[in-house]
Each structure stands twice: as structure tokens, then as C-alpha cells.
Amino acid sequence: MFKKTATTLALAAAIGSSQSAMADVVDNSFYPYKDGAPSFPGLEVGMTINASNADQFKDALDPATYEQLKNGWWEMQVAETTSFDLYPAYVEATRSGMGKVSLGDELGQINGFVAGRPFPEEPSADDPRAGEKLAWNYKYGYNWGDSAAIYPFYWKYRDLESGKVERTLKYNFHFLNYKHRVQHDPVPEFADNPSDLFRAIYVQVLEPFDVKNTQLLIHRSSDDQTADNTWLYLGFQRRVRRLSSGQITDAFLGADIMIEDFEGYNGRISDMNWTYKGTKNIMLPFFNHNDLELATDLVESDGYQFVDFGGKGGCFPKITWQLRKVYVLESDPIDENHPISKRVHYVDAQTFTLPRTLIYDRKGDLWKSWLIGQAHPDHHLEKNKGTGVSIDDAFSMLDIQAGHCTTGQFKGQVDPELNQVKLFTVQNMRAKGR
């Protein structure tokens, strides 16, 4: 009897201990700054990092950012590290799925995933598939939540040397998750989803005239090993054309960005080999939009102002940066004909967004520096408050070799009304076209 009771107590203790450990794992994953912000010798809130002191902070900067600052192309304003808490239901979904998710035998396979962050555990250098798990965390991250729109979205093509703005494109971007939803109805997924889609992205070009009405639709299957379906509507042809994957890895409408670069990485897990390269604290572009000195040239009718750009060539957002915990994740394409040799992602450990990515050409030389500034939702549009979405708010894709950049100014809106499911159909492209 005593033995049985003791066993029961031991089991209960073990379970309690396990549950506690699991809770710690989730809390550590989603609230890495709960016990305080990271620090770096000499780094202080309010200071400026520039050519004169870049060397001092080299270890707190990714290599491309260091080079840019060292060259005096722009100056970094250091702000306080703040917590970007994701939506509570997403965190709870992670808790519910703890211990139930595993990788399949092959790259691109995952088992037992329902919603939330699939692998909240700290990555281990001893785990040969740690990089793959980080990639899954990004794929099923809360990037734009269940749905969101960038409405509108300005892209400017700029010459790094002269600062000349060569082209200005105006878009609307829409994102919708069909599955693994946690916030907006239907939760957890749409009923009519015959191709078992995970996500869709719909893009519409509003200006200028030569590309007006161009539309892009991407359907991403739940099965990561299934190729994306991508369609392009060309206004001058009035026709929907299916895109080959060659066009996914090509400059999109002449920008320095390929479709695969959207959001940091817009492809399949199974298209890349993923390698976890370590954890560190570096400066990342996280800020409060409403606290910035904003652009005055593209003011919306509701008074919204976009992030401004400056520095060399106007290629760098005028934002503040935070010292944050990152996972360094390397991805190299499986396709030998892919135009790049690898990407190095600096994954924000709290949000699993990709605010910094370095892209290397086929020779292995640094080709592009990819920055996606993250705005806190509670310091942005009123409708974004409380959404728990880290808002993509400004981007810069700098082609270092060509001396050229494409900058992006967002009006991100977490608003299901802007992203109704019927928007994400091929037929909608025909209807929206002329």
C-alpha cells in the first residue's frame, strides 16, 4: 500500500515537474526578456552607433550591418529592448501542442502539429535537425497572425550611389492562413479547403501605369513537399498566367527582391537545407512606429504616415534598433540552379520573424542585405493594438554588388475584413483585372 502510494506520489511529482518544465519552455520561448533585457558592453539606450564606434559593437551587429555602419552609410539609433508579446491564443496553442510535434523522416515533414509554435524548445547545437525545427517555427509563426493586409505598400527602387529614386510601385498585399488559426474565425481552419492549403498571399499592383493591375497569387500547401501554386495576372494581357518556380527566385517586377524573399523567406522548408549556427544577442530593427520621425511625403487620408528612409542612397529606414536574442539560421538551396548559395537568417527568438537576412550569391559572396523592420502592434494603427502581431513596417533590400536597393513602406493592417477568403482565388484576379 505504501509502495503504491509512494509510486503514485512519485508519478504525480514527475508529471508536475514535467508540466512545470514544459511551462518554462513555453515561457522562455515567448517571453525571453521577462527576467530582463540583454546587454552588451558599452551599449546604452539612446546612443548612436556609427562609423566612429562600429568596431566596439561589431559582435552585436550582423556582418552586413557592421560594414554599412563602418562605411558611414547610415547611423543606428539604439533603443530599449521591448517585449513583443505574441497573441495569447497562439501561446496557448503552443502549450497545448508541447511534446506532440515531431519531425518526419524527410525534410519538409512534420507530425502532430495543430497550431502555435511547433518547437518552442531552445535549439541545441547537438541536434542535427535543430535548423529545420527553427524553420518550422518560422513557417508556422505568428507573422501577420491569421490574416493581414499591407494596404497600401510602397516600394521604391533606389540607386545607392546617387540616391535617385528610379521607380515607385504601389501595392496592396494580403495574407491569409487557411489552417492553424488561433484568433479569427474560423478557428482552427477553413472547412472548404480541398487542396489542403496552409496559406495564401495575394498581391495587387496599383501604380505605376505599366504594371498597374498586375496581380500575384500564391497558394502554399499544408504538405510542405508539394510545390506552391503561383499565378500572375498581367494587366496588359488580361490573362492569368501560372508561374514556374523559376519566377519565384527571380527579381519581382524589377525589384531587388524575389518572391522567395517575401517576409524574409517565402518558400518551402523542403526547398532548403537548414542549419542552426548558434544563439546570440544582436541589434535588430524593432521599434515603436508611433515614436518615430515619420515620412511626410506619402501621408494617408487617415493621417497615417509611413516609415521614412535616409542614409546612403536613401536605402536605410529611419528607425530605432534593439539588442535582441537571435537564432542564427542558415539555409542553402537544394536546387543546384538556385540563384543564391545560401541565406543567413537572424531569427528573432521571441517573434520568429526574420528581421535580418544576408543573402549570398552562387560564388558565396555577400549579395544582398535584407532588412524587415518590426513595429510593435500597440504603437501602430489603432486597429493593430492588442493583435499580438509583430508588424512588418519597413524593409530595405540592399544589393551590395549592384549598388542598388529596394525600400518598402508598409501600412500593415491586422484586419480580417481586408482579407476575405474569396480574395485568394484565381477568379478574383480576373475580376480585379480589367
Place this chain on the structure above:
Amino acid sequence: MKKISKILTALGSTTLLAGVGATGAHAQDEQWDTAGFVENATFYRDGVGLSKSRNTGQFEFSKDFGKKFGMNNFRVSGTLRATYDAVYDLNSEDYGHDAGGSRSFENFGSTTAQAIYGGTDSPWGQSILGNGGPPGAIPPGFLYDVSSNPNRGLKVLGEDMHDPMGGVTIGVPVRPCDKDSRGCGLDDYMDYDTNDLRFPEFNDELDFIRELYFEGSVPTGDMSEWFFRVGKQQVVWGRTDLFRVLDVINPVDFSRQNIYDELEDIRIPQWIATAEYRWGATDIFDDLNLQVVWNFDQFRPNDLGQGGTPYSILDAGSFFRAMNNCWENGCTVSNFVPAGAIGLDDPGLIAADFAPGVIGIRKVDMPSGHDQGGIKLEGVYKSVGFSLNYYHYYQQLPTLRGDIESMNAFTGEIADWDHLIAFDINFPEVDLFGGSLDFYIDAIKTVFRVEATYTQGEEFANSIEPDLYSESDVMRWVLGVDRNTFIPFLNKKRAFLISGQVFGQHLLDHELEKAPLGDIGMPDWEDNYIATLLIKGWYKSDTISPQIIMAYDYEAEAGTVAPSVDWLINDNWRLIVGFNIKFGDGMGDQEFDDCRTCNPFPPFTASPAHADPMQSGSVGLSGVQPLGRFRSGPLGSASEEDEFQVTLRYRF
């Protein structure tokens, strides 16, 4: 005045429509979305000179009024376009009021002609079998009044492409219809005067309104809705470029630049109503919708380009104008009769002057019904895009029906003569059944596009038939392949688009027979294939885009290569410089039964090869004109139209 009144009415309607919406709507877009451009396209044709100096202004507008009239996203959209092609003023010697001249017509191998004219050619209206023959000995059907149908402002049919080579040719009046009304007697068909050619949009159909329509949706569920669009518009079916297999709802204007302008710019908008039920995603399909189309506009055929204008696809406009002049005023036809047949001791062929009402094209019968329409089921199933289509319409290319009454050139009797080249133009009813697919094969990184149609009711020239035409069911298909491919030595950073297409056509009721002097029947190929290849690259943030388009017609053995560079100077200015070069065989390399030996007036027109001189029907003597054009196709028949092209556009 009638035109101006219509234009003002239409503009007023547009303004009113906009005004009503603007005042009463809870607008989603606060302002009208407007855009436009002005453009000059200047083309230089080898051996001719200026072939186009087109100045275009286009203005587009749209506004989303939000919820209105029971619909969501009620939107009004329009496109206005005005064009002035200065080529008719700047190169009037080739295309305007000074075009053409006096012409003579071949009497191949004729010793009589040699004796009379000092050569083998006889002037217009002075043929041996005609006004130039012995007075009183020529039947009335071979005389016409040259004073009202003079030898000026003419070209010889096909002279820009080939020599007569012993075949039939006809004189073509080539000046605009206000300068020379000969051959312009087809009511509202190829009867353009100078201003119609200069300003093609300002016509009775108000073509300056390229588009003006409203649209809106009525939700029926989370995923499903009705969508309506009504007004002047383009409705595009299909998945292929250049070839119009399913894309048949709007006729097209080939007079702008043959087949080479974007279809977007040359589809002739029609007043059309479409209703679409969109299921969205269903249990089975990723996307599914059903579209019903009703073209309630007046029928309009393809614009083939008038005779004497720079772009006349297949040179059909020249043939029609020549033939209408034959019917209305009479005409001279080269090499029409063996000299021996009229009792001359002469081994050659002689030209003939035909009186009005003997041969030619009498009139055009435009369909009056506003009853073109169809249905399309389109969707995506397991990542494969598909459509099933049915459309009922009128053939957009003209057919010549030889069942009209005309005068026997020898006896003066009026009757419907079998195998006589006297026609009315018709546009028969056609039923089209078709479908399309597109899919992507990841393993080879390639997109495939397929369209196929089966039509019933199309008509084709057929020299076997007494009325010189017959119906044939037709199968058409296109296979398109797109692949983005890096060509590292040309561009290490940006892939090239390589897009190939093969178009096939099969006439199921094709007729072709051997006759004593050659083949008779249908000049169109029973099976033919045209292949196209596009290679397009991009440099400097896509602001510089070189491309090369190649096309090759398998049976015509004719091709085109069109290299060009598109330079986007900035967001406003765009410059396109290119060439359009033809290669391979030309129209002169294709001959077919020309019906000289059709014996329409037996026994007078019987040849020694006719077994029964009282029986009409061709024995197959062939020439380039008039049916070689069908075998040359649009590529071969434009073999002499090599061009250097510059287009400058300013967008606003």
C-alpha cells in the same frame, strides 16, 4: 453630324453615370482612379518608307463606390482612346490620296499582246478581251466604262509581294474612299475615308470609348457570390498568347499592326453582359465559377485592314476592294483567258475586262442578331487550372458565298452561275466547344498551357463546290510551355523567360482533289502548325528588357523574327525600339486553283481539259492570286513588310 451627336450622347452618359455615383454613393475610393498615356509609334518599312506614325492618347478611369444598387464593390470603369495616324498625311504617296497610279496587266506569253502593246502588259481597261479588242466583236460582259473607272490610283493585286507569274491579278483602287470610292461599296465594311483611317476610333460605333462598364458582386455565402459586369468591355477567355483559340468573344483589329500588337490593344470592345457565379473553394475544387456571357452588341467582324492601307492581313482588304470594284464598275483581270479560246493564233494568256455585275463581290451581309453568347465553367482542381467553354457567335473572318445572280459575260443572261467568282460576303453562325488547362511540373520547372476547341459552322473557300465555299468542322489547339531559365553569360542575376507555343489547326471536312491542271478544293491546309518562341530578359531593375519573338508557319514555310528593346526611362517615359523581319517563303511561293478554269459560263469558258464542256467546275489551273494568301497565312502574306519600329510613350 450623326457621329458627333452619338459621341456627345455617349460622353454625356458617361458623365451622368459618374455623377450619379459620385453624389449618391458611400464611396470606398475617395477619388477616381485615373491613369493614361500619350504615345507615338513610328514604323519604317523597307522598300516603302513610313508605314505608321500613330499618335495615341489613352485615358483610364475607375471608381469603387462600395455598396450600391444591392451590390458590393460597385465599380464603374472606362477607357477612352483617341488615335491619329499621320501616315496618311506624311506618306500619302503610298497610303493616302496620292497612292497607286496607272497599271498594266499581264498577258502571259501572248504574241498578240506583244504585237499590240509592245510587251506582255496591257493597260487597265484596254484588254484584248475587252475594251482593247476589235470594236463590235467583244461580248457585252467584257466591256466597262473606263471613264468612270479610270486607270489611276490603282495597284495590281499582290504587286507588293510578287509578280503576276502568269496568274490572275486584278486592279485595286488604293486611295481612301473619299478620294476614290471604287471598291468601297460594301456597306460599313472596308469603306473608310481618309479621316476614318487617320482617326479610327471616331466612328459610328464610338470606338473612342474603348471600355465603359459597371460591375459589382452579390455575396451568397462566405466563399460564394454572384458577380456582374455590364457594358462595353473585353472578355478574355483562354490561356495562350498571340493565338485566339478560345479568346474569340471580342473581334480584333488587325489593321493596327497585323497580328503583332498586344491583343489588349486590338480587341474591339463590345457591349457585353457577364454574370458569374463563384463558388470559391468547394469540397472538390480549389476554385470554381460559372460565367455566362451575352454579347448584346451589334455584330462586328475582325478589322482586316482596308486595301491600300499599311496593315491588311492576308492582303484580304485589297482583294475585297478589287472584287467590289469589279462588281460595281468592272475591272481588268490579267492572264484570264487562253488566247486560243477566243480564236487567236496565240499560245499565251490574255487579260480580260469584265463588265460590272459579272464577277466580284456584290455586298456584305452583316448578321443582325444580337445573339452571341456562351458559357464557361472554370476552376482549379488539384492544382490544375481548367475551363470548359461553349460559345455561339458569328464567324469573325468573312466567307465568300458564290450563290448570287450575275450576268453571263457572253450572253448577258442573269442567273446564279455555278463556279462563278461572284460573291456576297457572309459571316456564318459558329458553335464553339472548347476547354483549357494549365499546370506546373515542378521536376522540370515548367508551366504548360493547353487550349483546344472544336467548331461547327465555319466556312471556307472551296473551288470544288458550285458556290465556291463549304462548311468544315475545325479542331484547333495550342500547347504553350513557359520556363524561366538562367543564361549566365547573358545575365547572372536574372532569369530569362522562355516561352514556346505550337498552334495546330485541322479541318475535319477538308476537301482537296487532283484535277487535270492542278489541285482543286480548299486552299486552307487540312493540317497546319505555327510555332512561336519568346525569349525575354530584364536588366537594370527591369527598366531595360530585350526580347526576341519568333514565329514560323510550318506549311507556309514562312516566319518572322522580331527583336526589340523596351526601355523604361522612368515612371513616365518608355521607349521601345525594334525590328520585325520576315523570312522564308512569301505569298508568291504559294499557288492554288484560281478558278480561271472553273467554266462558269459553259461552254464559252470551257478549256480543253474539261471533259464535258457543258459542265461547270474547275480543272485546277493555279496562280498566286487570289487563294495563295490562304496558304501563305498571316506570316507569308506579309513577307515584304520588314520594319524598323520606334514607340515612345509618356504615362501619367
